[in-house]
Amino acid sequence: MKKTLILLALMPSVAFAHTGHQAGSFHSGFGHPFGGADHMLAMVALGLLAAQIGKRAVWVLPLTFVTTMLLGGMLGAGGMPFPAVEPTILASCIILGALVALAVRLPLSVMLAGTALFGAAHGWAHGAEGPVNGLAVYAAGFVVATALLHGLGIVAGKAIPALALRLTGFAAALAGVTLAMAG
Template sequence: MNPNRTLITLGLVLASSTALAHPGHEQASFFSGLGHPLGGFDHLLAMLAVGLYAARQSGRQRWALPTAFVLAMLAGAGLGALGIMLPAVEAGIATSVLVLGLLIAFAARLPVAAALPLVATFALFHGHAHHAEMGEGTLATYAAGFALATAALHGAGYLVGRWVPQTLWAQRLQRAAGAFIAGAGAVFLGA
């Protein structure tokens, strides 16, 4: 197959997933909340990336990053529930995919003072989007579902990141995964 055709097809698939990522939820429930992070490629990649990135950190930062993400995501949903709008939510989500992918691709280790606010800021956008897609129902059960799904995706990324051996080949593979995630973020941004 022609490489250009493959790249164009991949780009179109990734771009279309953003438009189709968030089906309307007529009745918000625990299960619709559980499915929301799994149904959007942008959310899925960002949440796996948080786990992958956290796995390569040291000490308490390994758990602080995913925890901060989940808590800030719930705060973002709370802001939405209060009617407080965030600017450029979809662009914020796409930027989270791009930046987290770049952090993994370059094996960057930010200090906790920089990493926590960065991850928390990204999570606010994800939480706000989750609330915007909620539909009718109670926020508590819906939020419990998307918080659990997010924690599971963080855990999956973390386990993969910790499972991969510290060989040169494995590091290259992880960096390639980060580059793929960053590339998807660039496509989501329309770059």
């Protein structure tokens, strides 16, 4: 089961999650993070990072991401601007992957601030591309999907040896750079 989840997360997909969605559908909200490699990479990389750091980071980093993602989603749905949202999303892939690859141990407060910024950016994209009606159901879908992707990263981060974890972080950062160069 664990290997299947990892393989599914690594399957190629559209580079950016910018497609239309059914009004108010949990399914469309759930599918949004899986519709773009940029979202999947960042969310799994955050789980890898949380597992690598351990202790409180295992729950506080994902919780911070999801909470600020919801706030960002409300801002995006409300039409509030978020300058450079796409570069911020791509930066999240690169930076989170690099932190894992280099096994960097920043203070938790710094990690939480970066996580909050990245969560808000991803949420803004989800909200801005969300339905006009039924946004709460749609948001529930992208929250569940995000939590599952974080969980996948945590499970993988705890299951693989430290060197493989760092190589996975490197692959995520490299994929983020590739997406940035393609865009």
